[in-house]
Amino acid sequence: MRLTEHPIIEFRRGKEITIYFNGKPIKAYEGETVASALYASGITTFSRSFRFHRPRGFFCAIGKCSSCMMEVDGIPNIRVCKVYVREGMQVKTQNSFPNADRDFLGVLDKVIDRFYPHGSHYKKFTSPTILREFVTKQIRGFAGTGSPPEKEFEGRGGYEEIETDIAVVGGGPGGMSSAIYSARLGAKVVLMDENPFLGGQLVKQTHRFFGSGKHRAGTRGIRIAEILKKEVEELKNIDVRYETKVFGIYDGVIGAVERDKKLLKVKAKKIIIATGAYERTLVFENNDLPGVYGAGGVQTLMNVYGIKPGNRGLIIGSGNVGLILSYQLMQAGIEVSAIVEAMPRIGGYFVHAAKVRRLGVPIYTSHTIKRAIGKKRVEKAEIVKLDKNWCEVKGSEKIIDCDFICVAIGLSPTHELLYQAGCEMKFVPELGGLVPLRTKYGETSVEGVYVAGDVAGIEEATSAMMEGRIAGLDAAIKLGYGDEEAINLREEIVNDLKEFREGPFGKRIVEGIKKVTFEKEVSLDLKELEKGEISAK
Amino acid sequence: MEMGYLERGYLEDDELPPKPSEERLRKKSVAYIECPQEIPCSPCFESCKYDAISMQNINDPPIVDYEKCTGCMKCIRVCPGLAIFMLRLRDGKGYVTLPYEFLPYPKKGDIVEIYNRKGEHLGKGRVTWVLPPERNDQTSLVTVEVEPDQIFEVRAIKVGKQG
Numbered sequence: 287m288r289l290t291e292h293p294i295i296e297f298r299r300g301k302e303i304t305i306y307f308n309g310k311p312i313k314a315y316e317g318e319t320v321a322s323a324l325y326a327s328g329i330t331t332f333s334r335s336f337r338f339h340r341p342r343g344f345f346c347a348i349g350k351c352s353s354c355m356m357e358v359d360g361i362p363n364i365r366v367c368k369v370y371v372r373e374g375m376q377v378k379t380q381n382s383f384p385n386a387d388r389d390f391l392g393v394l395d396k397v398i399d400r401f402y403p404h405g406s407h408y409k410k411f412t413s414p415t416i417l418r419e420f421v422t423k424q425i426r427g428f429a430g431t432g433s434p435p436e437k438e439f440e441g442r443g444g445y446e447e448i449e450t451d452i453a454v455v456g457g458g459p460g461g462m463s464s465a466i467y468s469a470r471l472g473a474k475v476v477l478m479d480e481n482p483f484l485g486g487q488l489v490k491q492t493h494r495f496f497g498s499g500k501h502r503a504g505t506r507g508i509r510i511a512e513i514l515k516k517e518v519e520e521l522k523n524i525d526v527r528y529e530t531k532v533f534g535i536y537d538g539v540i541g542a543v544e545r546d547k548k549l550l551k552v553k554a555k556k557i558i559i560a561t562g563a564y565e566r567t568l569v570f571e572n573n574d575l576p577g578v579y580g581a582g583g584v585q586t587l588m589n590v591y592g593i594k595p596g597n598r599g600l601i602i603g604s605g606n607v608g609l610i611l612s613y614q615l616m617q618a619g620i621e622v623s624a625i626v627e628a629m630p631r632i633g634g635y636f637v638h639a640a641k642v643r644r645l646g647v648p649i650y651t652s653h654t655i656k657r658a659i660g661k662k663r664v665e666k667a668e669i670v671k672l673d674k675n676w677c678e679v680k681g682s683e684k685i686i687d688c689d690f691i692c693v694a695i696g697l698s699p700t701h702e703l704l705y706q707a708g709c710e711m712k713f714v715p716e717l718g719g720l721v722p723l724r725t726k727y728g729e730t731s732v733e734g735v736y737v738a739g740d741v742a743g744i745e746e747a748t749s750a751m752m753e754g755r756i757a758g759l760d761a762a763i764k765l766g767y768g769d770e771e772a773i774n775l776r777e778e779i780v781n782d783l784k785e786f787r788e789g790p791f792g793k794r795i796v797e798g799i800k801k802v803t804f805e806k807e808v809s810l811d812l813k814e815l816e817k818g819e820i821s822a823k
Numbered sequence: 824m825e826m827g828y829l830e831r832g833y834l835e836d837d838e839l840p841p842k843p844s845e846e847r848l849r850k851k852s853v854a855y856i857e858c859p860q861e862i863p864c865s866p867c868f869e870s871c872k873y874d875a876i877s878m879q880n881i882n883d884p885p886i887v888d889y890e891k892c893t894g895c896m897k898c899i900r901v902c903p904g905l906a907i908f909m910l911r912l913r914d915g916k917g918y919v920t921l922p923y924e925f926l927p928y929p930k931k932g933d934i935v936e937i938y939n940r941k942g943e944h945l946g947k948g949r950v951t952w953v954l955p956p957e958r959n960d961q962t963s964l965v966t967v968e969v970e971p972d973q974i975f976e977v978r979a980i981k982v983g984k985q986g
Contacts, residue, residue, distance in 0.1 A: 494903035637904025643832035646942030789882030
């Protein structure tokens with residue numbers, strides 16, 4: 287299942303080591319995640335669902351979903367797509383008997399609703415108390431996710447207080463660009479990312495980027511990640527904290543955990559949130575079957591860790607992600623059986639579609655997936671035509687031969703931190719979901735808290751970089767760094783971004799952004815904001 | 824606006840950009856850009872030293888002035904959409920240069936399978952020139968010799984028994 291050669295990527299694998307999965311030794315390479323090592327050795331069932339004990343495989347591969355939670359070295363509920371292998375690591379599946387692959391409780395999927403339907407725990411076995419307590423204990427034994435660790439933690443957690451001008455949360459294209467542009471003006475910056483590497487989702491984008499040359503078009507995403515990383519490293523006033531998870535913002539103070547060992551208290555004058563987005567799923571029969579994966583998850587598996595997701599994939603969604611993924615699968619020597627699009631036309635750029643179409647991949651517009659077929663993993667899929675009213679056309683069902691399905695139907699902003707920080711939020715479908723109100727420079731309703739990239743509205747890496755630069759410049763300028771030149775540069779990028787969005791693809795984004803942009807700059811007059819006199823358009 | 828190509832994923836003959844004249848095609852190779860949609864992208868325009876590609880706004884589809892185009896291939900190297908093809912007619916043969924990013928990369932003299940925009944097999948073509956992938960960040964450029972009437976047809980190749 288491991289790729290050895292690839293036209294674009296050179297896979298550099300670390301030392302070969304052994305980890306143990308449910309007691310069985312598994313070969314792994316240093317630097318890869320537990321999930322990818324397991325997948326590479328043919329393991330596709332990662333967990334069992336809570337109630338029905340249905341098999342679940344991996345989905346997002348970036349720590350946003352919960353289908354890969356396992357017990358790692360005695361600690362339950364660890365997302366194994368975010369844990370890196372270590373020699374001798376003990377990984378176990380949980381909530382299954384004896385293991386997730388062969389869970390005899392899987393029979394519950396067929397029978398539980400017959401004698402214990404949804405909600406019946408409110409009515410059944412409630413009295414007498416003794417019976418209730420007994421049944422509750424039994425049910426807890428069956429359900430729940432994972433068992434608490436047997437041993438107490440014996441080490442000592444660390445603690446560090448950091449004072450800085452600007453704190454950036456997220457080391458993807460938006461976050462890195464903010465850090466670079468504010469640090470260049472002289473601001474002291476702390477850049478935090480939950481991964482042990484910088485680049486965010488750029489690290490799996492093997493295609494050349496669109497846009498203008500000034501904003502790195504024509505360069506592959508993976509190279510852009512390298513360029514930005516180098517720029518970050520060259521700036522001595524950027525303090526990069528890897529494997530650092532930010533859990534909250536309290537009056538300008540950030541709480542974070544570094545490498546699971548150290549609590550960080552970051553006092554920052556300005557905070558830039560660039561946490562990106564996560565993948566959406568789609569409702570269809572058997573959509574939880576192992577083999578139904580997020581498109582980005584497949585890209586991570588294939589382009590970051592060099593592991594084949596399967597032999598023949600079906601792509602749901604013809605946006606740029608779906609089209610680009612199809613091409614990338616073929617570059618890795620994997621067949622693409624079809625691309626299915628519910629809209630009457632292709633959603634992404636035509637040129638991306640043309641690239642795969644001329645290699646013989648059929649694109650079914652006005653079609654959707656009806657169900658995934660298979661017992662323990664995807665064996666086939668059924669697609670169906672949709673009429674003008676989005677209803678299934680009877681008799682148009684088609685069986686597609688595939689062993690995995692990629693769901694590429696869009697992303698949602700990872701907005702939680704903004705919400706927690708108290709930013710005023712709004713649901714804007716054009717921007718992909720819940721997003722914060724902001725000024726044209728990205729400052730939210732909470733003074734000093736900025737937003738940049740996909741978390742401000744689902745778009746793409748090029749605009750994320752531009753937004754990051756604008757936010758970084760503005761935050762630094764407001765702290766007194768930079769001069770006239772910096773202000774001019776900020777305005778120039780604002781204009782470039784405006785021009786970038788002028789075409790039909792940007793139209794929707796512009797519509798969405800109109801709904802969340804403050805008329806005036808918030809920080810100019812805080813008192814007015816407190817009185818509620820500045821409001822979104 | 825008619826958007827037929829967005830339902831199919833390929834251009835029909837009547838949706839193609841204007842074709843360079845036969846006379847021009849005989850002179851030297853010329854860039855033919857199949858990029859009809861308004862998307863925010865301009866590397867081809869920026870890469871052209873001869874002002875042969877025009878674009879008012881970053882979202883405009885590029886328009887090639889075939890008389891100004893020198894066939895230097897700067898644009899085909901950078902196009903992220905792999906939508907540019909170099910076309911040429913010479914000594915009763917047609918030549919199509921296209922970007923290629925798959926393994927194995929072809930070598931000069933190889934016989935490869937040729938396909939049209941829909942992915943339909945058209946036959947075989949001989950590779951007459953290859954820009955090695957390492958010289959262009961892994962996007963190789965490959966020239967295939969085809970029948971002269973096929974230069975507006977052939978848009979993909981496959982090497983070996985892949986696919």
